Amino acid sequence: MLSSVAQSDLEFLSRLIHRQSGQFIEPDRMRQVAFKLIPVSRRFGFKSVETMVRELRHEPQGLVTAVVEAMTINETSFFRDEEPFVHFRNAVLPALLRARAGRRQLRIWCAAASTGQEPYSLAMILDEERAALKDWAVQIIATDINATALAQARQGLYCEEELARGLTAERRLRHFSNEDGGWRIAAPVRRMVDFHHFNLMGDYAWLGELDVIICRNVLFYFDAPTKAAVLEKLTAALAPDGCLILGASESPRGSTRALEAYGPGTFRKMPGRVAQQRVG
Ligand SMILES: C[S@@+](CC[C@H](N)C(=O)[O-])C[C@H]1O[C@@H](n2cnc3c(N)ncnc32)[C@H](O)[C@@H]1O
Incomplete structure (x- = not known):
């Protein structure tokens, strides 16, 4: 859980991910899963998720793609549910x-x-x-x-x-x-x-x-x-x-x-x- 991210940033992230991928993560749930963005923020050289979100508001394509990817859930298995x-x-x-x-x-x-x-x-x-x-x-x-x-x-x-x-x-x-x-x-x-x-x-x-x-x-x-x-x-x-x-x-x-x-x-x-x- 990332408690330091502002509510307005969570709402922005929720809207961005919905617009980009159709996935709907409510802002409150977003707070619980935003930790998944820590590796992305580090990879792109940001000091924190908060500073990365500031940059994200300009919607640079590479960063947006990486953020959307990080928020997908890729759980799968062979012959799932058979x-x-x-x-x-x-x-x-x-x-x-x-x-x-x-x-x-x-x-x-x-x-x-x-x-x-x-x-x-x-x-x-x-x-x-x-x-x-x-x-x-x-x-x-x-x-x-x-x-x-x-x-x-x-x-x-x-x-x-x-x-x-x-x-x-x-x-x-x-x-x-x-x-x-x-x-x-x-x-x-x-x-x-x-x-x-x-x-x-x-x-x-x-x-x-x-x-x-x-x-x-x-x-x-x-x-x-x-x-x-x-x-x-x-x-x-x-x-x-x-x-x-x-x-x-x-x-x-x-x-x-x-x-x-x-x-x-x-x-x-x-x-x-x-x-x-x-x-x-
Ligand atoms: C939980 S996995 C399911 C994988 C597999 N279909 C299964 O049932 O085992 C969901 C997959 O949907 C992909 N996904 C989410 N949003 C998508 C979108 N807008 N377009 C294409 N793939 C998407 C994710 O990247 C993830 O790999």
Whole structure:
């Protein structure tokens, strides 16, 4: 807790982070988490967080980016909550294989990929199903606002503790090798994923039409209007028969009526409803 930061500075930080990333941290909560800015202030040569906030008011891009990054929570694990991944393998993927049999193309977007465990979990499943995907073009686009997390994701190198969270012994053997004091993801799985720095507040046009979007455990950091706007853009980016996978405690309910439940944490477009259909 940083008790010395003025209330007006906390309010400014809260507004700045909301505007830049959609994350809503109330000023009172900001006081509790502002200690995360101490390393940023040191790295940029400021005497204190307070002096850094003074400079931040001029919004220098490098500093703003570093502050927003420091305020993200990058908690993740392989096959987090498991059930949506089982459903992806047993229901979503077979349905897409049937529907896309002509085009033989599959496009998946992992929209808050953090350090990579989530897109690599999907890639491992696809690798395990490679007999069914022979001659298919499969692409997983993985994005996050945090460039430092993405750098680790691109390396695909994890420590023992990270592997222990969610990976079976069988998958560890099959998809990782012991390397550089850690565990490196196997090249075929690594190659399936393209990482890009991207803010969910931005324009999704460059992503094209997606068959599956997995956007988990990020919407709950947004306030209601931001969550509704992001859900609207995610839905619009989906193919008509595509599906959206959200986190265990996240739901489109109350934000949009354009999606219906389709298994654990999984939603698809309501037939006959347009993507823009918001509640209220
Ligand atoms: C708690 S992690 C969830 C990671 C993973 N999806 C999972 O469920 O295990 C939330 C991620 O969302 C990212 N994030 C927060 N705001 C974002 C934004 N506006 N655009 C893109 N990513 C964002 C953070 O950097 C962080 O990596």
